[in-house]
Amino acid sequence: MTARTAESQPHAEADVAVDGLFAPVATWFAANARDLPWRRAETTPWGVLVSEVMCQQTPAPRVAPLWEEWMERWPTAAALADAATADVLRAWGRLGYPRRALRLQETARAVDQLGGLPKDEAGLLALPGVGRYTAAAVVAFAYGRRSLVLDTNVRRVLARADGGVEFPHRHETAAERTRAWQFVPEDDAEAALWSASAMELGALVCTAKNPRCDQCPIADGCAWRAGGYPAWSGPERTAQPWEGTDRQCRGRIMAALRASSGPVSLADVAWPDQDQLASCAESLARDGLAVRVDGGLALP
Secondary structure, eight states, rough: OOSSSSSOOOOOOOOHHHHHHHHHHHHHHHHHHHOOOOTTOOHHHHHHHHHHHHTTTSHHHHHHHHHHHHHOOOSSSHHHHSSOOHHHHHHTSSSOHHHHHHHHHHHHHHHHTTTTSSSSSSHHHTTTTTHHHHHHHHHHHOOOOOOOOOHHHHHHHHHHHHTTTTSSOOOOHHHHHHHHTSSSOOSHHHHHHHHHHHHHHHHTTOOSSSOOGOOOOGGGGHHHHHHOOOOOSSSSSOOOOHHHHHHHHHHHHHHHHHHOOOOOEEEGSSSSSSHHHHHHHHHHHHTTTOOOEEEEOOOO
């Protein structure tokens, strides 16, 4: 097999768990996959990349309607590259982490200069804002080729079914990636299908809270289930706070900027801590999400 990614691709070993997961998960996916717009046959590789950036840290159902509006407005990298940054930030709406919108426009400009989206992981990784997961996902879902797609959902499925633990480590390890490669079929089409199927299984059935094991197509071979569902014994997994955080404050300022056609005075932004408000406004300016103008802040 010719190497297709920036890292080595181990061949599957003769392992019962490895050999037994693909077929039932793929069959389950065929019957249960959500009708997400970027999965449709007419979606371009650029549309797939946009969906992957939008879905980072945001659930797919929230992304879907905005993705459709976005792709209707800016269907190509060239179209997004030429857009006004203020319009891009307004269109991003309440997806959160608006720096993703800036990175996506930077990526669009790079793709436009290249004359098209690269088809290999090395080329994709050279684009601004594209990391290992996104590059692998585009290779699999846009081009239908073998890659190692490890998002939170896939990692959780493998941690439970193969590792016998409730959750994967907080950060990917080299050993985890090496083992995960063993589950990726050699055939390109099957490899892409495995990635989509395992990801969907983690999103809908093998969820972080209240997994639906009675609906799982691989429950009989799951090491975590066989072990009696041992509780997580690693570092405490705590949800990120929201109320009163800088993230919430920044979001409040960005919402005011998106809603305004002109400058926004910080005095008009409802927030109890004025020092925090000023600090967050400064951080938005440093991140390129706002600019200082007479009268306050404006979108760039």
